[in-house]
Amino acid sequence: MMWNYNDWWQMGMGYGFHWIFMVAFWGLLIWGAYALFRWAAPSGGASRRETPLDILKKHYAKGELTRKEFERMREDLA
Numbered sequence: 001m002m003w004n005y006n007d008w009w010q011m012g013m014g015y016g017f018h019w020i021f022m023v024a025f026w027g028l029l030i031w032g033a034y035a036l037f038r039w040a041a042p043s044g045g046a047s048r049r050e051t052p053l054d055i056l057k058k059h060y061a062k063g064e065l066t067r068k069e070f071e072r073m074r075e076d077l078a
Helices: 018-040 052-061 067-077
Strands: none
Touching: 052 067
16 A cells, blocks of 8 residues: 555644644633623622612612712702
8 A cells, every 4th residue: 555645634643733622622611611600690689770879779778878969969869
């Protein structure tokens, strides 16, 4: 049998870096699954971001602000 030395990749010499593509493939696959999970998972019960007025109302409800302070801050936000 005659060897064709021009086809060096068929003898295994050309596939020396195939592991880089394998690692990149699996890395992208795992990252994609993680990103999909983070996108689909509920965000701890908060479906939307709190507005400054919502935060102000919470502080007033906890008793951290007087009615006068609450009204003044609410007017500043409006």
